Amino acid sequence: MNHQVTVQPSGHQFAAEAEETLLAAAIRQSVGLPYGCQDGACGSCKCKLLQGEITLGPHQLKALSEAERAQGFILACRAKALTDVVIESHEVVGAGEFPVKKMPARVSSIEHLAPDVVRVMLQLPAADPLRYRAGQYLQFLLRDGARRSYSMANAPTEAPQVELHLRHMPGGKFTDHVFSAMKEKEIQRIEGPFGSFFLRDDAAQRPMIFLASGTGFAPIKAMLEQMQAQGDARAVTLYWGGRKQQDIYLHDWVMQQCARMPTLRFVPVLSEADAGWAGRTGFVHHAVMADLPDLSGHVVYACGAPVMVDAARHDFSQQCKLPEDAFFADAFTTEADKAGAKA
Numbered sequence: 001m002n003h004q005v006t007v008q009p010s011g012h013q014f015a016a017e018a019e020e021t022l023l024a025a026a027i028r029q030s031v032g033l034p035y036g037c038q039d040g041a042c043g044s045c046k047c048k049l050l051q052g053e054i055t056l057g058p059h060q061l062k063a064l065s066e067a068e069r070a071q072g073f074i075l076a077c078r079a080k081a082l083t084d085v086v087i088e089s090h091e092v093v094g095a096g097e098f099p100v101k102k103m104p105a106r107v108s109s110i111e112h113l114a115p116d117v118v119r120v121m122l123q124l125p126a127a128d129p130l131r132y133r134a135g136q137y138l139q140f141l142l143r144d145g146a147r148r149s150y151s152m153a154n155a156p157t158e159a160p161q162v163e164l165h166l167r168h169m170p171g172g173k174f175t176d177h178v179f180s181a182m183k184e185k186e187i188q189r190i191e192g193p194f195g196s197f198f199l200r201d202d203a204a205q206r207p208m209i210f211l212a213s214g215t216g217f218a219p220i221k222a223m224l225e226q227m228q229a230q231g232d233a234r235a236v237t238l239y240w241g242g243r244k245q246q247d248i249y250l251h252d253w254v255m256q257q258c259a260r261m262p263t264l265r266f267v268p269v270l271s272e273a274d275a276g277w278a279g280r281t282g283f284v285h286h287a288v289m290a291d292l293p294d295l296s297g298h299v300v301y302a303c304g305a306p307v308m309v310d311a312a313r314h315d316f317s318q319q320c321k322l323p324e325d326a327f328f329a330d331a332f333t334t335e336a337d338k339a340g341a342k343a
């Protein structure tokens, strides 16, 4: 049986089928609820249940704590309606703009950017292009029903090609395959675009901080390309963190963009730098805090390891006066993250 979902304060309404989460129903009907991992691990789709009854599937306590649950908060990606419901959630302009589609994708090239990072180029059907916003992600649909998410690393163009940056996670179901068996011309099934991590218009033209760890650089690269294509002249400082120099795997590419974009500054930061590294060291979000102890006039786009995203969100708002609504993030959650403390 279908139930009606009403979103406040917009008043938008959509139908959720019995076995469908509120988020899946919203995505299907192009309603722009905010979300990230779709797996109960990142908390981006947290919203408040104002009326009605739901069941809530397993989720990470760091995504939705018991105290938040007691106050009526739920995760749209884990909630199924038992009655008509009313939820309170902000909506993201443009999040439902492009339809989510399944399609075959042919691996056109696999190139090592670092010992544990590859750039995979996918050829998509020319007649049925994947339209997306720079910053969004797609999912590989694996044969056993599992899905794995990867951010597009190129801005959308007319060419039916997407670029992905994949880091090897030893023991990982999909990246073990990519690093040991994936071949050019291999056909995969994908679905997308997903996610609400993309650049927002900003009438105030506030300076932006792009914060990336490891392959969290992928969607940031797409955003930089889009800024250039659109002549977006907002000031942006990219802080890209890794353990070793090889983790900043497109350092030279970023330096080339700095030469093209006078508004772009680049600060690579290493947490386990070898002797000889003359640049910044430590945790990447600490470098931001050292340079900008007052972030009240900035907007931050953060992407990569969940631990980095969580620490930046907390420390920037608690110690650097970053407004809560000026922090946008995609946390690259994995099966290991999902295996932790659950409710």
Ligand SMILES: Cc1cc2nc3c(=O)[nH]c(=O)nc-3n(C[C@H](O)[C@H](O)[C@H](O)COP(=O)(O)OP(=O)(O)OC[C@H]3O[C@@H](n4cnc5c(N)ncnc54)[C@H](O)[C@@H]3O)c2cc1C
Pocket: 036, 037, 137, 148, 149, 150, 151, 152, 165, 166, 167, 168, 169, 170, 171, 172, 173, 174, 175, 176, 195, 215, 216, 218, 219, 330, 331, 332, 333, 334, 335, 336, 337, 339
């Ligand atoms: C929105 C989003 C965008 C993303 N974009 C990117 C991207 O652009 N680039 C990128 O590299 N990654 C990205 N990721 C992460 C990516 O989706 C995968 O999670 C990652 O590549 C690992 O997939 P896998 O199948 O190889 O590993 P998995 O099978 O998911 O395993 C991951 C790790 O956890 C371990 N593990 C598996 N199961 C358990 C368990 N039960 N308990 C403990 N440990 C376990 C494995 O040994 C492995 O080391 C993104 C994630 C999200 C949510």
